[in-house]
Amino acid sequence: xxxxxxxxxxxxxxxxxxxxxxxxxxxxxxxxxxxxxxxxxxxxxxxxxxxxxxxxxxxxxxxxxxxxxxxxxxxxxxxxxxxxxxxxxxxxxxxxxxxxxxxxxxxxxxxxxxxxxxxxxxxxxxxxxxxxxxxxxxxxxxxxxxxxxxxxxxxxxxxxxxxxxxxxxxxxxxxxxxxxxxxxxxxxxxxxxxxxxxxxxxxxxxxxxxxxxxxxxxxxxxxxxxxxxxxxxxxxxxxxxxxxxxxxxxxxxxxxxxxxxxxxxxxxxxxxxxxxxxxxxxxxxxxxxxxxxxxxxxxxxxxxxxxxxxxxxxxxxxxxxxxxx
Amino acid sequence: xxxxxxxxxxxxxxxxxxxxxxxxxxxxxxxxxxxxxxxxxxxxxxxxxxxxxxxxxxxxxxxxxxxxxxxxxxxxxxxxxxxxxxxxxxxxxxxxxxxxxxxxxxxxxxxxxxxxxxxxxxxxxxxxxxxxxxxxxxxxxxxxxxxxxxxxxxxxxxxxxxxxxxxxxxxxxxxxxxxxxxxxxxxxxxxxxxxxxxxxxxxxxxxxxxxxxxxxxxxxxxxxxxxxxxxxxxxxxxxxxxxxxxxxxxxxxxxxxxxxxxxxxxxxxxxxxxxxxxxxxxxxxxxxxxxxxxxxxxxxxxxxxxxxxxxxxxxxxxxxxxxxxxxxxxxxxxxxxxxxxxxxxxxxxxxxxxxxxxxxxxxxxxxxxxxxxxxxxxxxxxxxxxxxxxxxxxxxxxxxxxxxxxxxxxxxxxxxxxxxxxxxxxxxxxxxxxxxxxxxxxxxx
Numbered sequence: 001x002x003x004x005x006x007x008x009x010x011x012x013x014x015x016x017x018x019x020x021x022x023x024x025x026x027x028x029x030x031x032x033x034x035x036x037x038x039x040x041x042x043x044x045x046x047x048x049x050x051x052x053x054x055x056x057x058x059x060x061x062x063x064x065x066x067x068x069x070x071x072x073x074x075x076x077x078x079x080x081x082x083x084x085x086x087x088x089x090x091x092x093x094x095x096x097x098x099x100x101x102x103x104x105x106x107x108x109x110x111x112x113x114x115x116x117x118x119x120x121x122x123x124x125x126x127x128x129x130x131x132x133x134x135x136x137x138x139x140x141x142x143x144x145x146x147x148x149x150x151x152x153x154x155x156x157x158x159x160x161x162x163x164x165x166x167x168x169x170x171x172x173x174x175x176x177x178x179x180x181x182x183x184x185x186x187x188x189x190x191x192x193x194x195x196x197x198x199x200x201x202x203x204x205x206x207x208x209x210x211x212x213x214x215x216x217x218x219x220x221x222x223x224x225x226x227x228x229x230x231x232x233x234x235x236x237x238x239x240x241x242x243x244x245x246x247x248x249x250x251x252x253x254x255x256x257x258x259x260x261x262x263x264x265x266x267x268x269x270x271x272x273x274x275x276x277x278x279x280x281x282x283x284x285x286x287x288x289x290x291x292x293x294x295x296x297x298x299x300x301x302x303x304x305x306x307x308x309x310x311x312x313x314x315x316x317x318x319x320x321x322x323x324x325x
Numbered sequence: 326x327x328x329x330x331x332x333x334x335x336x337x338x339x340x341x342x343x344x345x346x347x348x349x350x351x352x353x354x355x356x357x358x359x360x361x362x363x364x365x366x367x368x369x370x371x372x373x374x375x376x377x378x379x380x381x382x383x384x385x386x387x388x389x390x391x392x393x394x395x396x397x398x399x400x401x402x403x404x405x406x407x408x409x410x411x412x413x414x415x416x417x418x419x420x421x422x423x424x425x426x427x428x429x430x431x432x433x434x435x436x437x438x439x440x441x442x443x444x445x446x447x448x449x450x451x452x453x454x455x456x457x458x459x460x461x462x463x464x465x466x467x468x469x470x471x472x473x474x475x476x477x478x479x480x481x482x483x484x485x486x487x488x489x490x491x492x493x494x495x496x497x498x499x500x501x502x503x504x505x506x507x508x509x510x511x512x513x514x515x516x517x518x519x520x521x522x523x524x525x526x527x528x529x530x531x532x533x534x535x536x537x538x539x540x541x542x543x544x545x546x547x548x549x550x551x552x553x554x555x556x557x558x559x560x561x562x563x564x565x566x567x568x569x570x571x572x573x574x575x576x577x578x579x580x581x582x583x584x585x586x587x588x589x590x591x592x593x594x595x596x597x598x599x600x601x602x603x604x605x606x607x608x609x610x611x612x613x614x615x616x617x618x619x620x621x622x623x624x625x626x627x628x629x630x631x632x633x634x635x636x637x638x639x640x641x642x643x644x645x646x647x648x649x650x651x652x653x654x655x656x657x658x659x660x661x662x663x664x665x666x667x668x669x670x671x672x673x674x675x676x677x678x679x680x681x682x683x684x685x686x687x688x689x690x691x692x693x694x695x696x697x698x699x700x701x702x703x704x705x706x707x708x709x710x711x712x713x714x715x716x717x718x719x720x721x722x723x724x725x726x727x728x729x730x731x732x733x734x735x736x737x738x739x740x741x742x743x744x745x746x747x748x749x750x751x752x753x754x755x756x757x758x759x760x761x762x763x764x765x766x767x768x769x770x
């Protein structure tokens with residue numbers, strides 16, 4: 001017993017079970033419903049794109065880390081999430097080569113060149129999607145459903161209203177692979193809330209702000225069907241629950257999250273109402289991503305009991321305790 | 326405000342582990358002849374004691390062997406009857422060497438004669454003196470000498486006397502057992518405290534996972550003005566600042582003391598000891614130690630004479646059931662991992678916890694993903710991820726400006742971090758470094 005070496009460490013001696021890997025696994029699980037709906041909707045083409053996208057994302061990250069002699073962290077699952085998110089954000093008719101290029105932008109340019117996981121300045125999947133939209137506008141915005149190429153419900157909402165709210169909620173209509181079914185996305189979001197992976201702050205303020213904005217400037221006032229269609233349409237739900245809540249590119253302070261959500265909602269509203277496109281979620285989240293360091297800097301919380309109003313209260317108590325008669 | 330809101334912002338819910346020893350009644354531990362106890366002359370914050378005995382002296386249980394020196398200090402007493410073998414430096418639980426009195430038990434366990442007193446007949450100074458002579462310190466873990474805490478300039482202005490009975494650390498049940506088995510002593514201590522602070526409102530604050538305890542306390546205090554407050558079970562509810570906020574709504578930043586804001590917060594064990602010291606004249610010679618953890622064959626709550634070696638306690642509980650477990654003195658969140666088991670139990674040792682596996686060793690650090698969980702759970706409302714960045718860089722100004730000094734070292738951030746970063750550890754070392762520098766400046770400047 002005398003010379004036995006004991007395990008010693010500084011407190012705390014217990015750790016929670018959650019790891020980066022388990023979080024990424026939960027996100028993948030949460031994306032499962034919408035992925036399945038996407039495959040059911042858009043067929044084998046969608047499945048192929050998803051498989052290629054996830055494989056290339058993981059392969060590119062592994063290759064980069066190997067070549068650059070960095071610690072191999074690809075098994076944490078973040079690259080797989082990025083690959084899946086990117087596939088869910090393109091149309092099923094996109095050529096396979098383009099999704100690989102997109103993953104190159106996401107994983108290498110946006111994520112690894114900035115220092116890897118936790119260091120990227122914008123959401124890799126969204127950044128890559130915007131790159132693809134700008135570079136290959138035609139392929140990225142040709143939405144096919146049931147063999148017929150046509151506008152998405154959000155586009156028709158802007159120009160001439162066609163799809164029913166029920167259709168938009170269930171997801172049998174044109175759009176990107178993963179954005180169509182509000183129901184599937186809400187299921188996934190519910191799982192993330194249940195597992196406490198994400199907090200409601202950002203989605204709440206994002207969607208709330210957008211609804212207020214559309215009600216004020218959308219031209220239809222408080223028409224509930226119109227507002228609901230705006231919420232279900234386009235990439236709002238996948239953006240609000242799965243993209244804007246990305247840990248690395250959203251603020252860590254509570255106030256910062258509120259501001260970030262409102263900013264996303266405002267920008268999306270502006271892009272949707274006044275922009276040339278019907279869409280706007282990707283660009284608004286990316287734009288807000290870039291402002292995160294600034295937002296965080298000005299929303300640092302006061303340490304416990306150190307806020308000016310609380311200090312004043314404490315000083316008054318202190319004086320009462322210590323003053324001489 | 327409703328019951329549910331009596332808490333604080335942040336905090337975590339680690340595995341409870343209290344069920345293991347909850348129902349084990351406290352068993353006194355007697356040391357047989359020839360057993361050695363090692364009593365460190367400093368078992369509190371502040372100046373170490375002056376030794377009153379020398380080699381060869383015969384001592385009895387309760388005999389004072391260390392005299393308090395200075396204002397912030399406390400006495401220590403012999404915990405067995407026997408002969409003083411040596412007075413020398415011995416290693417204590419946190420690895421430091423401390424001047425200690427080594428006593429060999431004669432197995433007779435003879436006690437000195439205690440002098441009971443009626444606190445009504447004593448003056449304020451006399452009460453405080455009896456507490457000092459009784460060696461009462463903050464049993465919650467800080468070890469601040471109780472009489473120094475209670476010595477307030479204007480006692481009549483104190484508004485609240487709070488008994489901290491939250492016991493929020495996982496696994497620990499010593500306070501729980503004390504309240505279940507000896508509520509009268511807690512009651513007696515509270516009476517003395519309310520006598521010292523005539524205008525204060527007394528409150529006993531207990532977490533809502535100890536329902537039976539709340540019942541016992543309510544019964545004991547039923548005919549008094551003292552209220553028993555149930556707060557949400559959440560770690561670190563037992564931090565004195567969190568207790569204060571839950572009970573009074575006052576949020577104290579680290580540059581104030583509780584008493585500055587009109588509150589006196591005492592650990593429940595200390596309150597019972599105040600009763601012992603003042604009314605019975607009995608000093609602190611033992612403490613309830615919870616011996617627990619999944620790595621042990623037998624568990625229980627023991628009343629252990631101070632100075633008993635942890636090895637002895639381990640033997641008593643049948644030893645560990647796994648190879649190479651982790652031994653911790655105190656709870657898993659703030660306790661100290663023992664690097665040597667042959668160290669004495671002190672007034673601050675609430676438990677011997679044996680964990681079969683070491684989470685810390687198994688955890689692999691990976692880069693921060695900025696999930697913000699640390700900031701959500703931090704009861705000090707700082708941003709551990711930011712403070713950690715300053716600490717890693719060694720940027721003292723940035724660290725202070727960011728509020729790193731408000732850290733209470735509770736360990737929530739390290740616990741919750743999915744990237745397994747040693748946040749608490751980094752922030753703690755930085756904080757200690759700055760505190761030590763300030764102390765040095767005071768001495769030299």
